[in-house]
Amino acid sequence: MGVMGFWTIALALVVNVCMVCDGGTTSLFLREVEKAVDMPLDSDVFAVPSGYNAPQQEFSFLLLFESMSVHITQGDLVGKAVIVSWVTEDEPGSSKVRYWSENSNHKKIAEGKLVTYRFFNYSSGFIHHTTIRNLEYNTKYYYEVGLGNTTRQFWFVTPPEVGPDVPYTFGLIGDLGQTFDSNKTLSHYELNPRKGQTVLFVGDLSYADNYPNHDNVRWDTWGRFTERSVAYQPWIWTAGNHEIDLVPEIGETIPFKPYTHRYHVPYKASQSTAPYWYSVKRASAHIIVLASYSAYGKYTPQYQWLDQELLKVNRTETPWLIVLMHSPWYNSYNYHYMEGESMRVMFEPWFVKHKVDVVFAGHVHAYERTERVSNIAYNIVNRHCTPVKDQSAPVYITIGDGGNIEGLAKNMTEPQPKYSAYREASFGHSIFEIKNRTHAHYSWYRNQDGEAVEADSVWFFNRYWHPVDDSTSHVLH
Numbered sequence: 001m002g003v004m005g006f007w008t009i010a011l012a013l014v015v016n017v018c019m020v021c022d023g024g025t026t027s028l029f030l031r032e033v034e035k036a037v038d039m040p041l042d043s044d045v046f047a048v049p050s051g052y053n054a055p056q057q058e059f060s061f062l063l064l065f066e067s068m069s070v071h072i073t074q075g076d077l078v079g080k081a082v083i084v085s086w087v088t089e090d091e092p093g094s095s096k097v098r099y100w101s102e103n104s105n106h107k108k109i110a111e112g113k114l115v116t117y118r119f120f121n122y123s124s125g126f127i128h129h130t131t132i133r134n135l136e137y138n139t140k141y142y143y144e145v146g147l148g149n150t151t152r153q154f155w156f157v158t159p160p161e162v163g164p165d166v167p168y169t170f171g172l173i174g175d176l177g178q179t180f181d182s183n184k185t186l187s188h189y190e191l192n193p194r195k196g197q198t199v200l201f202v203g204d205l206s207y208a209d210n211y212p213n214h215d216n217v218r219w220d221t222w223g224r225f226t227e228r229s230v231a232y233q234p235w236i237w238t239a240g241n242h243e244i245d246l247v248p249e250i251g252e253t254i255p256f257k258p259y260t261h262r263y264h265v266p267y268k269a270s271q272s273t274a275p276y277w278y279s280v281k282r283a284s285a286h287i288i289v290l291a292s293y294s295a296y297g298k299y300t301p302q303y304q305w306l307d308q309e310l311l312k313v314n315r316t317e318t319p320w321l322i323v324l325m326h327s328p329w330y331n332s333y334n335y336h337y338m339e340g341e342s343m344r345v346m347f348e349p350w351f352v353k354h355k356v357d358v359v360f361a362g363h364v365h366a367y368e369r370t371e372r373v374s375n376i377a378y379n380i381v382n383r384h385c386t387p388v389k390d391q392s393a394p395v396y397i398t399i400g401d402g403g404n405i406e407g408l409a410k411n412m413t414e415p416q417p418k419y420s421a422y423r424e425a426s427f428g429h430s431i432f433e434i435k436n437r438t439h440a441h442y443s444w445y446r447n448q449d450g451e452a453v454e455a456d457s458v459w460f461f462n463r464y465w466h467p468v469d470d471s472t473s474h475v476l477h
């Protein structure tokens with residue numbers, strides 16, 4: 001063998017070793033590393049609606065803490081109801097929502113209720129929650145909240161009727177916070193030409209708990225910051241660890257107090273007994289929201305609910321089965337490593353049995369997409385404890401890169417595990433665009449690029465109707 005031949009074989013061996021140990025792509029995208037900084041209280045995105053006890057669009061320094069932040073979410077199981085929530089600061093005002101379809105001048109009125117809460121030395125405004133019911137599918141509605149000359153008007157479009165071939169486009173945002181990076185993430189999502197119709201939010205909203213005594217003013221500012229999207233399209237909420245707000249040393253002993261007072265979800269419609277786990281159907285998707293920070297061991301309410309819930313999923317009606325949770329099960333960053341492991345052990349066999357299409361999680365402040373893998377063979381003694389390729393398993397996507405104050409997770413486990421198809425430490429958002437019962441286009445957008453540049457994209461083949469291998473890596477066996 002000549003010298004050239006030797007080096008050729010040596011090079012081939014090196015390449016081969018890399019192919020075996022490298023499961024997918026670790027992006028080499030280089031970015032300027034700057035600290036994520038919260039936007040100051042007088043930022044225009046936090047602009048307080050002026051006028052006594054009610055909102056306008058203009059900003060007023062004098063009325064900085066007299067706020068109204070409006071948001072909506074799905075209000076029933078199938079998308080014919082909407083929960084409208086908002087805050088009035090000075091006095092209760094009215095919990096009425098006036099609404100009408102764009103084809104009608106007849107204003108209807110829905111009556112709601114209001115709640116308040118205290119958190120250490122903070123007293124909330126009057127938080128209104130009003131559910132509008134019996135809406136027509138696929139219809140634009142205008143709605144108004146507030147009284148007299150401080151009335152504010154918004155609109156939303158109801159989803160199409162639940163059915164198997166209904167196209168629908170979901171945005172994915174997680175761990176958003178309220179930094180300049182958060183603002184960029186939200187702006188990119190709003191400008192994305194794929195036009196998300198509903199946000200699937202995978203937890204960690206305001207990061208108010210990073211402030212002294214969990215300064216709940218930062219819950220108010222987050223509400224005003226996100227209003228420009230969430231007053232016009234529903235965000236489907238998942239509870240993260242930054243929603244727990246448990247601070248016994250200052251007397252705050254009720255977990256999730258600010259979150260549950262401010263963000264209502266239609267959990268009873270799916271027979272859930274708590275707002276942290278529930279489901280909704282929307283267009284051709286059945287969306288299950290799980291709670292990483294509520295008990296999920298055997299016999300717990302969440303365990304029993306999910307056991308029954310999975311039996312109710314009808315893939316002929318809703319071909320796409322999507323699960324949201326906060327703490328990821330498959331995560332190859334050195335942050336929150338294996339925090340999702342105990343829930344994975346409990347529920348992963350069910351996900352494979354019921355052929356979940358995709359699981360979206362947050363928590364890790366970076367991006368990662370896996371191949372279809374499962375790790376359910378292990379039984380303590382058989383040593384089968386490595387994830388294996390599994391066409392009945394979901395793809396796991398970590399999208400905790402909304403841009404919060406804690407910054408990016410840049411430290412990854414090496415080598416990249418075989419199950420990890422793509423990972424990159426950049427802020428961004430994703431779009432899951434369902435085309436029909438067999439195909440969905442998925443794409444991830446890093447904030448450094450223009451909002452239309454797909455940094456990672458893949459076609460999803462539905463696990464029930466078209467369970468063909470849709471993996472992007474060929475090194476996994």
Ligand SMILES: [Fe+2]
Nearest residue numbers: 204240241363
């Ligand atoms: Fe988190």
